Amino acid sequence: MKKLILSILLLSLEINAQNKFQSETDGASELRGLINTSDAYFLSVDYSSVAEFKSGIGEYVDFYPSEFKNLNTNSVTKGLKILMKVLIPSIGLDGKSTNTALFRSIMLDDSEVKLFISFLEKHVGPKVGKADKKDPKKYETTIKFKEMIFTYASEGKSERITMYARNYGVTGREKGETFIEFWTESQVEKVADLILVLKKII
16 A cells, blocks of 8 residues: 555656646747756757857857757757847946846757758848848748747848847746847848858758
């Protein structure tokens, strides 16, 4: 009887742990789900291969190829790690205006990377640098992933890339729906560099 009670208790603890991890990965990428639910894993991030977008005030979005290995099953999953820093205006205790830095760590799994490459090659790359200042229309094309949104827009000679990152915190264990925004008009041409980095993953 004691063994039965102990077995039920252990099963209950295991289910609660699984539910806890599930709640932390709801809406997240497959790669983040693997990280949060694996007991032992190895995550490799290739910091030598990077596509970087910067703003004039010190904000950035960096894209790195990554590889996840489950140490219990030896299964390997490739993906993309994205690090984002944005500055949010705020008022300090002294009443003066200041900027607060917010950081996000975003994960895309390999299936999302393939979609990203196709989107950039078909709908963004051919348009970069070819905006017509005589055209009064504004064009905007967007792709949505589980943890980020990427938008390219052009109006006249102006071009802009905007990226939104979902709030999963630094470790990805802080579930939230709040997005932060990064945008640039001066580095749109770096889409070509981004495509090259993405192609190292597939």
